[in-house]
Amino acid sequence: MRFTIQKAVSHPGIFTQRIRRQWSRDVTIILFLLPSVALFFLFVVYPVIQAAHYSVYRWNGLGSLADYIGFKNYQALFQDPIFLQAIKNNILIAVLSLLLQLPAALLLALLINRKMPGRTFFRTVFFLPYVLAPVVTGLIWSFIYNPSNGLVADLLRQFNPGATPPAFLADTRTVLYAIFVAICWQYFGFHFVLYVAGLQNIPAELIEAARIDGASSRQATFYVTLPLLGSTIRLSVFLSILGSLQYFDLIYVMSNGGPVNASETMATYQINYGLQRFALGYGSAVGVIMFVLCFAFALLYQRVIMRQDLSGRPAL
Amino acid sequence: MQVAIKRQWSWLPAFAVCCVVATIILIPLIATFSGGLRTNGELLTAPFSIPRTLHWENFGRVLAAGSxxxxxxxxxxxxxxxTVALLLTVACPAAFVLARISFRGREVIFNFFLFGLLFPLTVAVLPLYITIRSLGLLDSLWGIILPQVAFAxxxxxxxxxxxxxxIPIELEDAATIDGASRPVFFxxxxLPLARPAMSVVSILAVVSSWNNFLLPLLVLTDQSQWTLPLGATQFQQQYATDWASVLAFITLAMLPAILIYLIAERQIVAGLTAGAVKG
Structure with a gap:
């Protein structure tokens, strides 16, 4: 230590050089980070904070925030059967996804994880809908469900000519399930691709070893492959639930929450009852509830279920 | 011999299942395209037979001048x-600093960004709309571009x-010895080495920008500023009885996305899985 100080003093050039280098490092850090941090703060973090702020006011979006009403917006929300229905719909979509969409994606990934003709073609096709705009998917499926010229109506007419074709999107009992089919069509490919990537990381020797030890191919799948795929499955469940809480585009196009609010989700409710009715405080409260639900779920899930997958990574 | 044959054909059931699923995926797309080639009368009577004459005039109407x-x-x-240009301009330097210079608070800033992975636009879209409005960016494409960059x-x-x-530290040492400062090294x-990674993030941004709907819906009220997803929904509402034209419009609107996907499937898949797994 003494030595370096002496050296630095006796060679003032090195000292100033080091300061200059330190200074140029700090300037680089600041100049390089600032634009990103500023944009991220202004358009992502600040709105989230503002949502909490607006949500305790009655505010039409114009004029100043004057009408402070405390938690009345939240009270009103939890007393509104339409909003409760919206939450229920979000949960129903999440549950259906877990029960149908993800197992189907997993099964297909397992099927395709072997030598067979057309593998790349199938992979390309399965993932294709995911890159389409949800709006486009919504329009396509509106056409397919259309009672006068849609595919479903036409198919039913083939079997039962003369019957009035059902209007799935106009019936409160079927609308959400009809939308769910479109959701699966668009999103299962994403989970499929996650599983395929996960499967490729499992060394083939492990499966071979199990087979040599006398395991049937089903046993090898259940006792070797699936446990090793655990972290991927847990991740895909996580992303699926998080996504289910936020559907907007597809539903907006196919039913806009109707008929009679049967397919309302939190996101469509936020727009239909917040923005469209100039109740921005009220709408922001919906945003805050979504935020809290997502955050609580993410925290809980990562702490409890994904704990073993995240070791070595800073926790949120 | 029999075992060999059995093994040789063991992929058949899996293949059959995949064929069925692929058909289910493709039928809506083919129906949309072929629906755009019919008249509305044909759509009503037999929407899914093979069209006898191809009515390209639906596409012609969508593509006509003044459309x-x-x-x-x-x-x-x-x-x-x-979106892509701005995203690369701001994200590359930030990622460089977060990757290769150690300083106090680095992990905090990085986690601050990671936090954003959990919350897509939907959650704070109303205050975001207010922010965009107070910046005077309503009805401007910048009102879409800036938030899109932030969320990407x-x-x-x-x-x-x-x-x-x-990228190995030796490379940086060598550059430093040759007198390159950090920005010069960067x-x-x-950057020249990072082209593959940059193409991955660019393609992801292209796809999500191309498909974005909620933000344009709120920000762009002036029809002359509308983007395609917005135009597609409007077109469908306006020509609700003219499904043939609507289907032609949808086909044309999704074609670029499909083309990009077919060209850059590898990058898109790699980017999405990397983003998801590491997040």
Missing amino acids: PFWGEIINSLLTVVG LPTTILILRNFFRA WRVL
């Missing part, structure tokens, strides 16, 4: 170009940072 399609596709393209930052920085980290050495 809103052209303006909308140009707006969509401008938004995509602006977490994934982008994550992917780029991982890439920058993997610009002359790192």
Whole structure:
């Protein structure tokens, strides 16, 4: 230590050089980070904070925030059967996804994880809908469900000519399930691709070893492959639930929450009852509830279920 | 012998299942395209037979001069170009600093960005709308581009940072010895090496910008600024009885996305899985 100080003093050039280098490092850090941090703060973090702020006011979006009403917006929300229905719909979509969409994606990934003709073609096709705009998917499926010229109506007419074709999107009992089919069509490919990537990381020797030890191919799948795929499955469940809480585009196009609010989700409710009715405080409260639900779920899930997958990574 | 044959054909059931699923995926797309080639009368009587004469005039009507399609596709393209250019400009330097310079608070800033992975736009879209309005960016494509860049930052920085980290320190030492400062090293050495990672994040941004709907719906009320997804819904509402034209419009609107996907499938898949797994 003494030595370096002496050296630095006796060679003032090195000292100033080091300061200059330190200074140029700090300037680089600041100049390089600032634009990103500023944009991220202004358009992502600040709105989230503002949502909490607006949500305790009655505010039409114009004029100043004057009408402070405390938690009345939240009270009103939890007393509104339409909003409760919206939450229920979000949960129903999440549950259906877990029960149908993800197992189907997993099964297909397992099927395709072997030598067979057309593998790349199938992979390309399965993932294709995911890159389409949800709006486009919504329009396509509106056409397919259309009672006068849609595919479903036409198919039913083939079997039962003369019957009035059902209007799935106009019936409160079927609308959400009809939308769910479109959701699966668009999103299962994403989970499929996650599983395929996960499967490729499992060394083939492990499966071979199990087979040599006398395991049937089903046993090898259940006792070797699936446990090793655990972290991927847990991740895909996580992303699926998080996504289910936020559907907007597809539903907006196919039913806009109707008929009679049967397919309302939190996101469509936020727009239909917040923005469209100039109740921005009220709408922001919906945003805050979504935020809290997502955050609580993410925290809980990562702490409890994904704990073993995240070791070595800073926790949120 | 029999075992060999059995083994040789053991993929058949899996193949059959995949064929069925592929058909289910493709039928809506084919029906949309072929629906655009019919008259509305044909759509009513036999929407899914093979069309006898191809009515390209539906496509002609969508593409005719004076149709809103052209303006909308140009707006969509401008938004995509602006988003990708700005995203790379701000995210590359940030990812570089977060990857290769150690300083106090680095992990805090990085986690601050990672936090954004959890919350897509939907959650705070109303206050975001107010923010955009108070910046005077309503009915401007910048009102779409800037938030899109902000929301793309977490994934982008994550992917780029991982890439920058993997570049050996010896390279930086060599550059330093040759007298290169950090910014010079970044610009002359790192960025040219990072082209694959940059193409991955660019393509992801292209796809999500091209498909974005909620933000344009709120921000762009002036029809001359509309992007394609907005135009598609409007077109469908306006021509609700003319499904043939609507289907032609939808086909044309999704064609660029499909083309990009077929060209860059590898990058898209790699980017999405990397973003998801590491997040």
